[in-house]
Amino acid sequence: MSLKHDIEFTLNGVKRRVSVDVTMNALAMLREVIGLTGTKYGCGEGECGACTIQVDGVSLNSCLMFAVDCDGRNVTTIEGLANDSKADALRESFVEHGAVQCGFCTPGMIMQADHMLHKHAHPDEACVKRGLEGNLCRCTGYKKIVDAVVACGAAEVTP
Amino acid sequence: MTELKHYFAPTSLDQAVECLKDGDVTILAGGTDLTPQSQAGRVKIKHTLMNIRHIPQLTGITLEGREIHIGALATITEIMEHPLVRQHLPVLVEACDHFASDQIRNAGTIGGNICNASPAGDTLIPLLVLDASVELASMPEAKLYRHTMPLSTFFVGPGKTRKSLCELVTGVRIPLPEQGHVARFFKLGTRPALDISTISIGVAGTLRDGVLSNARVAFGAVAPTPTRAAQTEQALEGQRLDAATIEKVAAIARDEVKPIDDVRATAWYRKEMIHNITKRILSHVAQA
Ligand SMILES: Cc1cc2nc3c(=O)[nH]c(=O)nc-3n(C[C@H](O)[C@H](O)[C@H](O)COP(=O)(O)OP(=O)(O)OC[C@H]3O[C@@H](n4cnc5c(N)ncnc54)[C@H](O)[C@@H]3O)c2cc1C
Ligand code: FES
Ligand code: FES
Numbered sequence: 525m526s527l528k529h530d531i532e533f534t535l536n537g538v539k540r541r542v543s544v545d546v547t548m549n550a551l552a553m554l555r556e557v558i559g560l561t562g563t564k565y566g567c568g569e570g571e572c573g574a575c576t577i578q579v580d581g582v583s584l585n586s587c588l589m590f591a592v593d594c595d596g597r598n599v600t601t602i603e604g605l606a607n608d609s610k611a612d613a614l615r616e617s618f619v620e621h622g623a624v625q626c627g628f629c630t631p632g633m634i635m636q637a638d639h640m641l642h643k644h645a646h647p648d649e650a651c652v653k654r655g656l657e658g659n660l661c662r663c664t665g666y667k668k669i670v671d672a673v674v675a676c677g678a679a680e681v682t683p
Numbered sequence: 684m685t686e687l688k689h690y691f692a693p694t695s696l697d698q699a700v701e702c703l704k705d706g707d708v709t710i711l712a713g714g715t716d717l718t719p720q721s722q723a724g725r726v727k728i729k730h731t732l733m734n735i736r737h738i739p740q741l742t743g744i745t746l747e748g749r750e751i752h753i754g755a756l757a758t759i760t761e762i763m764e765h766p767l768v769r770q771h772l773p774v775l776v777e778a779c780d781h782f783a784s785d786q787i788r789n790a791g792t793i794g795g796n797i798c799n800a801s802p803a804g805d806t807l808i809p810l811l812v813l814d815a816s817v818e819l820a821s822m823p824e825a826k827l828y829r830h831t832m833p834l835s836t837f838f839v840g841p842g843k844t845r846k847s848l849c850e851l852v853t854g855v856r857i858p859l860p861e862q863g864h865v866a867r868f869f870k871l872g873t874r875p876a877l878d879i880s881t882i883s884i885g886v887a888g889t890l891r892d893g894v895l896s897n898a899r900v901a902f903g904a905v906a907p908t909p910t911r912a913a914q915t916e917q918a919l920e921g922q923r924l925d926a927a928t929i930e931k932v933a934a935i936a937r938d939e940v941k942p943i944d945d946v947r948a949t950a951w952y953r954k955e956m957i958h959n960i961t962k963r964i965l966s967h968v969a970q971a
Contacts, residue, residue: 527687529690546690546732569719569723570783570877573786582789582790583785583786584787585790587719588718588719588786590711590717590718590734592690592734593711593734593736595692596737636785636786639785640785654785655785657785658784658786658787659784
């Protein structure tokens, strides 16, 4: 029988209490225990970034994190950016630039780009490429994604 | 070894080392190694899983006398952005800059990088050439006991260190580099991001009038542990870094390493790269 542990944390602004398997990763908890499936499973080993979430203000791979380690922390998933004006602009920029094809990488891309834009409000192309190094996309060839993020940062300079 | 029966998240160092007393504990820091290793079954979690995240004594980067202290929980991102590290230990910043991806740098800790003891661990090479020491804590009797060990003697094999099962790494101490100190790091991989080093090299020393003293050379991914290269260091010590010396030292480096063939490269390729890159780094050091 697997060992369970009760944790309490803030998920997308709301306090949550859940009981999780101690060996479970945060990605499995989000998708299978809590039922938030916006965060994607791509590789399960830190290579693709599809599972990117933000914890205490930084982005990380939820597949490389123990679910119990969410205890007491502030977790944001793609669902939590639904009513965020900064993320709205990012999402619109992705649509405008055709940066979404199958869309599987998109939640992870948005989570990582959002984190990057909080650190560097107006990133240039090199900075965006660097920031998205941990996110793979099988479809777009990246150019449109990078353009979308650069444009979003630039848009804020000249409203 | 028993089955996982207990999860514990201590909030003080005393609680943590007390818990470690029976030695049947798996320590969790950022989890970037432990999560995939345990899920793939490569590592079995012991009786207790101890999450050290909430121990304040393991955080922070500070100047203590003539040493920089980096807490075990400092993440790769925190290290590469910290003003003290940027000012005094640029070679460590360089290595952190080539580490995995932003997401992994935000989660992975220096304590985890040291204890995972991979021959390719990226912070280990600069730490070795900077003469870092590992700081350990345990509770052999009823009292907290702390000691330090030179990092150069800490590793014994892939994933194996001289840390006992009852010890916790609390941080690393790095002597403040003196005037004229130069240090360089180079990581060779096949792509810029998310790549495990094929080889990595660190070189450091004090350069005065073109002469290098206190020479330190360390290689990653060419032996079962990250290692200092004694013969290469000896060949460098007190030398003027002219073209002939650099060529001679690079050849000694190539002979000194005994790498293996694996999925990332052949032994032959690694030896050639050690030669070529040692040469390149020494030329950079000479121009510093
Ligand atoms: C996709 C991917 C890419 C990676 N790329 C790189 C790379 O480019 N370069 C590189 O060097 N590494 C890389 N790594 C490895 C990993 O990210 C690093 O080793 C990281 O520093 C580990 O830190 P952590 O806090 O996540 O460790 P954890 O996974 O929490 O722990 C690692 C090990 O150390 C032990 N441990 C942790 N902290 C302590 C402590 N304070 N005292 C005693 N024991 C402790 C744990 O029990 C465990 O055995 C990569 C990993 C992945 C999954
Ligand atoms: S699923 Fe986490 S990085 Fe791929
Ligand atoms: S749009 Fe399909 S993976 Fe990126």
